[in-house]
Amino acid sequence: MAMAFDLSLYLVTDPRLTAARGLEATVAAAVKGGVxxxxxxDPQAHGRALVEQARALKTLLAPLGIPLVINDRVDVAVAADADGVHLGQDDMTPADARALLGPGRILGLSVGNPAEHAASDLCGVDYLGxxxxxxxxxxxxxxAAIGPSGVAAVRALTRLPLVGIGGIDAAMAxxxxxxxxxGIAVVSAICGADDPEAAAKTLRAAVSAAR
Amino acid sequence: MAMAFDLSLYLVTDPRLTAARGLEATVAAAVKGGVxxxxxxDPQAHGRALVEQARALKTLLAPLGIPLVINDRVDVAVAADADGVHLGQDDMTPADARALLGPGRILGLSVGNPAEHAASDLCGVDYLGxxxxxxxxxxxxxxAAIGPSGVAAVRALTRLPLVGIGGIDAAMAxxxxxxxxxGIAVVSAICGADDPEAAAKTLRAAVSAAR
Structure with missing residues (x-):
């Protein structure tokens, strides 16, 4: 069974949006705000750079008890001792990834809509994006954008925890x-904010208020 | 210790060059010719497609005793039970890859010139390209191209087995x-040949004759 995790406010990093402030500084501020x-x-990054980034984030996040998952690369996640992996539909299958990750790490899968959910083998998956x-x-x-109603449609199909992702801001949360x-997963709403900590605080409060 | 391997004629696949004939058909012909x-x-391929390609090649090559290594992706290599991984200088470090691969798989590293050789941590590396x-x-x-003299310069620095790679044809072998x-590693000389089996035979003969 994977470690406990809290999907309330899920940050996905973006190399272009974090370039000015720096990856670690952006993540540190975001976590302070409630991520x-x-x-x-970072789909364009080579393996060596990804391992280095992952290790830096792990060093930052582990003492705070905030899990770190790596997009796509199971090898990078294991090399950096990250807490898990997030897979897209074109990435290695969840079953293959789980075999490499072992039982203790978190495994997430992107699902675009109810049909894609139905076509996905969810064996070993811990949460959905x-x-x-x-x-x-x-x-x-x-x-294609599915709106909150699309999230509700996938929600009706599974007991797995899930986050909505894609263009979500505090108004839509x-x-x-x-x-x-x-919970909600965001990229621009935090990575692209002038004040990532304040943006995270606002988003986290919006999530809490809606429950 | 890694499994035994023979570097005499080392084929690197290229998705563009094998597209018309097909990856498996090209490799099957090349192996028949002496690879x-x-x-x-396939640096642009997603993980799922890579695992599928790797499994298909493994099925083809294992009965023939020809090792299969995967460029860059350690996770794909392990998922497909390939025989090893080949790393570039921008990929995960050899030490990180070896920790994921275990002792039994083959680990190769690209080295561009004597200076890059000197700067590389070769711990866990089985051969050089x-x-x-x-x-x-x-x-x-x-x-930059280093010519046969550049190969000789790296040869003088290491006892590891090595292949020359880059633009090698039968005349240069x-x-x-x-x-x-x-041995020699080739891409175009086989993948781009009208008859990959005949091309491999000619290259293999050129390697043997030069010894």
Missing amino acids: TLVQLR VGPVKATGTKVDAG PEVIRAGAN | TLVQLR VGPVKATGTKVDAG PEVIRAGAN
Whole structure:
């Protein structure tokens, strides 16, 4: 069984948006503001740089008890002793990833809509990322926006914990939670904020208020 | 200790060059012609496709006793039960990869020149890929061509087995072997040939004759 984790406010990093402030400084501020889980995502980075980034974030997050998951690369997650992996539909299957990760690490899977949920082998998956809820510029290969109603449709199909993802801001967060999401995942709303700590605080409060 | 392997004629696959004939058909023909080791390389492919390709090649190669190594992705190699991994200088460090691979799999490292050799931690590395010997169109981020004399310069620095790589054809193969390489690695000379089996036969004969 995977370690306990809290999906309330799930941060996905973006190398372009964190470039000015720096990855670690952005994540540190975000966590101070209430982020409960961090995903390192940098699809263009080479393995060596990713391992270095993952180790730096792990050093930052472990003492705070905030889990770190790595997008796509199971090898990087294990090398950096991260807490888990988040997979897209084009990545290694969850079953293959679970065999490499062992039972103790967190495994997440992106699901675009109810049909994709139905077609996914969820064996070994601990949580789902559902979306894009709204169209977004940070993930160009994402599917069509499904709205909070799409989140509710996936919610009805599974008992797994799930986060809504894609274009969610503080104004939209309550709808996503009321659609049955256990939390919200954000990229731009924190990485692109002038004050990531304040942005995280506002988002976390919006999630709490909607429950 | 890694399994025994023969570097005499080392095939690196290229998705563009094998597209028309198909990856498996190209590799099958190349092995029939005398290829002794195969590296699956497709930097743009997603994890799921890579695992599927690796499993298909493993099914083809294992009964023939030809090792299969995977470029860059340690997780894909382990998931597909491939025989090893080949790393570039930007990939995970050899020490990190070896920790994930265990002692039984083959680990290769690309080294561009004597200075890069000197700067590399070779702990856990089983063989080196040295080059580009000649400028080539199949790897756009490769460094400057070092020629057979560059191979000889790296040869003088290490006891590890090594292959020359980069733009090597049958005419150049003897020079590379005489420079101290244990074999030659090729992409275009086989994947881009009209008859990959015949091309492999000619290359293998050139390597043997030069010894």
